[in-house]
Amino acid sequence: MDSNNKNSTFDQVAEITLSYRPNSKLSEKPKITSSQIAERILRAHWEDSKLEFIEEFKVILLNRANRVLGIVSASSGGISGTVVDIKVIFGAAMKASASGIILSHNHPGGTLYPSERDSKITERLVKAGKLLDIPVMDHIILTADGYYSFADRGGL
Numbered sequence: 001m002d003s004n005n006k007n008s009t010f011d012q013v014a015e016i017t018l019s020y021r022p023n024s025k026l027s028e029k030p031k032i033t034s035s036q037i038a039e040r041i042l043r044a045h046w047e048d049s050k051l052e053f054i055e056e057f058k059v060i061l062l063n064r065a066n067r068v069l070g071i072v073s074a075s076s077g078g079i080s081g082t083v084v085d086i087k088v089i090f091g092a093a094m095k096a097s098a099s100g101i102i103l104s105h106n107h108p109g110g111t112l113y114p115s116e117r118d119s120k121i122t123e124r125l126v127k128a129g130k131l132l133d134i135p136v137m138d139h140i141i142l143t144a145d146g147y148y149s150f151a152d153r154g155g156l
Contacts, residue, residue: 005116015093029067032060034040035149037132038140042104045071052144054084057105059089061098062137065121079108086128093134110143114150122145122150 032038038060050056055077055152061069072092075082082105091100103125105118114122122139131137150156 032066034153038102039147044133052108057082057084060102061093061096064099100135100137102137108140112143112146112148
């Protein structure tokens, strides 16, 4: 194979670029010190019309001081569930150089407590976070009337 050939298969490899562009100073970003603060931040970034309509999964990315780097919409599903891809969640966390994450999703039907599936995915994400040194700080379930915190209930 000619190394000067511009159409070689080696030229067909895509270049991957990773970037994170903050939109404000770190000192201006909210600091999460409780599940109540996390819940308020999540509600401010959740469309009210979707809270009781479709299930969504979002992740708050945190720095070492628990300041919010950003919120990632990881997936959106139907009335009774959404697909959670561990690679998407931790890919975004690594891209932003997050030091911790808070998981969240809503229950459109209004059930405040986690399902068995919720508990299992939380367990898997906690294990992955330990492996990557990006701890899962909490998993919050939102409903129109309240929220459930795995961390507050000792579930992490």
